[in-house]
Amino acid sequence: MLKQIKFYILLMLTISFTACTEDNEVTPIFDEDSNTRVTAIANDYKNILTSHENGWVAEYQPSEGEAIFAIHFKFNTDNTTVITSDYNNGEDDLPTTFRVDINQLPELIFENYSTFHKLFQVKNFALGAEYEFNLKEISNEKIILESKTDQGDNKTILTLLPAGTNGKDNVVFLQGLEKRLKNGYNTSDFFRTLVVTNSSNEQKYISDFDFTQNIRQASINGKDSEDNLSSFDLGIKITETGFDFVEPFVFNDVDFTSFIYNEGSNSFTSIVGDLTTTISSSIIPGIITDDFLLIKEGKRSTFGYDIDKYSNSPLLDNGFWDVVTAVNANLLSDNDKMIYWLWTFDPDNNKASLTFGGGRIDGSAGPWAANYNFNMTIGDDKIIKFNYVGTDGSNLANYWETRIQPLLDFWSAPNGFIYLETGNFENDNNEDTWRLAGRFINQDTPAKNFYGVWWSFTD
Amino acid sequence: MKTQKIVISKILFLIFGLIIVLGCDREETLQPKSIFEIEEESAAELDVYLKENFRVPYGTNVVYKFVDQYVNPRFKVVPTKLDVVKPSLELIKKLWIDPYIVASDDGEDFLKKYFPAEIILLGDPIVNADGTRTGGIAEGGVRITLADLNGYAPDDKPWTTNLLRLAHHEFAHIIDQNFIFDVQSFYDISGEDYTSPNTWTTISDSEAIARGMVTAYGSQSVAEDFAELVSLIITMDPSDFEAQYLTLNNDCGSSSNSEFCLRQNEGKKRIKEKYDIVVKYFKEDVRIDLLKVRDEFLTNVN
Numbered sequence: 001m002l003k004q005i006k007f008y009i010l011l012m013l014t015i016s017f018t019a020c021t022e023d024n025e026v027t028p029i030f031d032e033d034s035n036t037r038v039t040a041i042a043n044d045y046k047n048i049l050t051s052h053e054n055g056w057v058a059e060y061q062p063s064e065g066e067a068i069f070a071i072h073f074k075f076n077t078d079n080t081t082v083i084t085s086d087y088n089n090g091e092d093d094l095p096t097t098f099r100v101d102i103n104q105l106p107e108l109i110f111e112n113y114s115t116f117h118k119l120f121q122v123k124n125f126a127l128g129a130e131y132e133f134n135l136k137e138i139s140n141e142k143i144i145l146e147s148k149t150d151q152g153d154n155k156t157i158l159t160l161l162p163a164g165t166n167g168k169d170n171v172v173f174l175q176g177l178e179k180r181l182k183n184g185y186n187t188s189d190f191f192r193t194l195v196v197t198n199s200s201n202e203q204k205y206i207s208d209f210d211f212t213q214n215i216r217q218a219s220i221n222g223k224d225s226e227d228n229l230s231s232f233d234l235g236i237k238i239t240e241t242g243f244d245f246v247e248p249f250v251f252n253d254v255d256f257t258s259f260i261y262n263e264g265s266n267s268f269t270s271i272v273g274d275l276t277t278t279i280s281s282s283i284i285p286g287i288i289t290d291d292f293l294l295i296k297e298g299k300r301s302t303f304g305y306d307i308d309k310y311s312n313s314p315l316l317d318n319g320f321w322d323v324v325t326a327v328n329a330n331l332l333s334d335n336d337k338m339i340y341w342l343w344t345f346d347p348d349n350n351k352a353s354l355t356f357g358g359g360r361i362d363g364s365a366g367p368w369a370a371n372y373n374f375n376m377t378i379g380d381d382k383i384i385k386f387n388y389v390g391t392d393g394s395n396l397a398n399y400w401e402t403r404i405q406p407l408l409d410f411w412s413a414p415n416g417f418i419y420l421e422t423g424n425f426e427n428d429n430n431e432d433t434w435r436l437a438g439r440f441i442n443q444d445t446p447a448k449n450f451y452g453v454w455w456s457f458t459d
Numbered sequence: 460m461k462t463q464k465i466v467i468s469k470i471l472f473l474i475f476g477l478i479i480v481l482g483c484d485r486e487e488t489l490q491p492k493s494i495f496e497i498e499e500e501s502a503a504e505l506d507v508y509l510k511e512n513f514r515v516p517y518g519t520n521v522v523y524k525f526v527d528q529y530v531n532p533r534f535k536v537v538p539t540k541l542d543v544v545k546p547s548l549e550l551i552k553k554l555w556i557d558p559y560i561v562a563s564d565d566g567e568d569f570l571k572k573y574f575p576a577e578i579i580l581l582g583d584p585i586v587n588a589d590g591t592r593t594g595g596i597a598e599g600g601v602r603i604t605l606a607d608l609n610g611y612a613p614d615d616k617p618w619t620t621n622l623l624r625l626a627h628h629e630f631a632h633i634i635d636q637n638f639i640f641d642v643q644s645f646y647d648i649s650g651e652d653y654t655s656p657n658t659w660t661t662i663s664d665s666e667a668i669a670r671g672m673v674t675a676y677g678s679q680s681v682a683e684d685f686a687e688l689v690s691l692i693i694t695m696d697p698s699d700f701e702a703q704y705l706t707l708n709n710d711c712g713s714s715s716n717s718e719f720c721l722r723q724n725e726g727k728k729r730i731k732e733k734y735d736i737v738v739k740y741f742k743e744d745v746r747i748d749l750l751k752v753r754d755e756f757l758t759n760v761n
Contacts, residue, residue: 113540273554
């Protein structure tokens with residue numbers, strides 16, 4: 001027992017002398033704790049962002065092959081950013097706060113809705129845009145941002161360079177220029193065509209040229225002089241003199257990239273060697289596709305537009321709203337309005353039924369529906385014609401018949417319609433965007449055409 | 460003897476162990492100290508407004524700047540526009556907070572205790588991984604996410620009603636989570652007529668009424684049924700509510716679909732039963748007069 005007591009006393013003395021001696025000799029690796037150091041780094045980065053009096057400029061390409069947007073940033077010390085872009089005429093350049101943070105990597109986050117967020121949303125979130133970035137490299141001469149949310153190895157890179165005194169003005173100058181590319185710009189001719197000619201002015205290639213403003217992309221579907229078909233979806237960068245394709249339009253191994261706008265002819269031209277590519281306005285599409293076959297074969301059967309549900313769409317044209325306005329004027333005395341119209345096609349029997357939905361202006365009642373019968377023919381010339389037969393005999397249909405005459409007249413156009421498929425449905429309320437959409441172009445007045453959504457379709 | 464030795468040995472070991480543990484002072488570097496620096500409080504007008512109207516009175520942190528940790532990474536979301544934050548919150552004060560304050564003598568204290576600790580604001584409806592959209596989320600009885608603020612427009616009554624319908628729906632979940640609602644009472648009424656989170660979209664609102672629920676969304680579970688009912692009781696004019704959900708059709712025989720008409724009548728009777736249960740639950744368990752909340756809401760919204 002005594003032996004054990006002695007052992008423990010010895011052990012205690014040993015431990016007492018040695019246990020506390022080294023603790024105070026720990027030398028910290030850093031002068032400050034980690035949080036202070038992280039905050040200091042974030043502040044340093046923020047200082048660089050805010051230090052440039054003229055701000056920063058960048059060309060933003062959300063993902064490979066997509067359009068390029070010019071953007072000017074002015075970062076302020078109160079954590080606000082003023083963004084100026086050439087996207088959508090600058091309408092989405094809303095004030096936003098920004099945050100420089102250090103998580104796994106230093107990051108720059110645009111915290112409130114602005115241009116980057118709009119680009120993130122368009123194309124059903126498929127444009128590849130982002131509003132959270134990692135700071136890859138930062139100095140007074142250059143800031144390299146990398147998408148925080150892109151998956152895989154091919155992440156979007158955004159390089160900010162110090163702006164000159166005209167940095168912001170240069171971007172402002174570009175605002176609104178993209179509207180020159182739109183169908184119907186400065187003309188009542190709704191379409192744009194792309195034509196390639198040689199030095200003898202012989203047409204070598206002709207196509208449609210459809211510009212989609214919210215993603216700044218051109219779709220080209222055309223054929224050469226030997227009827228070989230080709231199609232391109234090309235992102236666009238707006239320039240002071242016209243535009244550049246992000247990737248070239250190629251014909252006969254010749255690349256056409258830069259186009260110059262001519263205000264007098266309202267056209268864009270690119271000349272390479274002895275070939276000239278011209279994009280100009282037209283009353284009909286450059287090429288009438290076989291999209292009509294989808295209707296003829298019964299793969300597209302119910303088509304229309306619900307104004308209450310979708311509100312406006314960037315792809316609706318004034319011709320549609322003219323008809324709506326005229327019908328609503330006729331319904332006003334009953335306190336009613338147009339809510340929707342809907343085609344049901346029966347190509348096997350050459351019939352079609354147009355359903356008109358109306359209801360109270362204040363939304364308190366309706367919609368009520370009435371049907372109007374048409375004969376339908378789809379010719380070898382790819383033209384679809386409707387011939388009005390009459391109502392379905394119901395009291396409501398008879399009562400409304402004269403009131404909705406502008407709608408019935410529109411669809412009874414003697415020279416018929418061209419049908420074009422237009423991809424996923426777009427509308428201001430972002431409803432049913434997974435559905436396919438299309439456009440019926442009135443051959444008598446091509447400036448008037450109806451855009452709508454397919455409620456029933458198969459591949 | 461051997462046992463005594465072992466005991467003494469153990470006692471000695473314990474004493475020495477304590478000496479070792481307690482023998483050294485804590486190093487200064489190991490003293491408790493926050494690892495977070497206290498960030499300077501923002502003097503921005505909006506932040507001051509949030510502090511004075513939400514943080515101080517209700518302990519509510521309103522998050523209007525995008526922070527990814529508040530959002531499931533599988534969701535697609537966008538933040539709010541800066542200029543819609545304050546007017547939207549004014550509506551929330553007027554149409555959510557104020558009605559609860561007047562609905563009980565303890566309304567203010569009730570809100571201090573149960574008003575969500577965090578309100579997350581988002582710009583547009585949340586897009587889920589399957590493409591469906593969600594207008595709001597209630598989590599853990601303390602956090603509510605309200606999406607679709609970017610749709611704000613002054614005097615847009617449908618948008619306002621929609622936002623507040625969402626807020627009251629989510630707050631009903633918080634109430635349910637804090638004052639345990641008798642789930643069985645609803646099951647006893649609607650039983651197997653509930654759908655599921657994956658199948659509620661397959662029925663229409665009319666069919667939901669026939670099943671005894673006010674909306675198709677509410678048909679997916681008792682919790683959603685309860686929240687939808689509370690939300691509509693508060694935000695609908697009582698005469699509209701009655702006409703839409705309670706008044707029976709006495710002329711089903713002449714209806715083109717008399718069978719469905721009769722089913723809807725049965726459904727409306729069931730909605731009435733639930734209505735009574737909910738109003739009673741609020742009055743007796745939550746100690747809030749739900750109909751007073753409704754009246755104040757309707758007064759303020761008009």
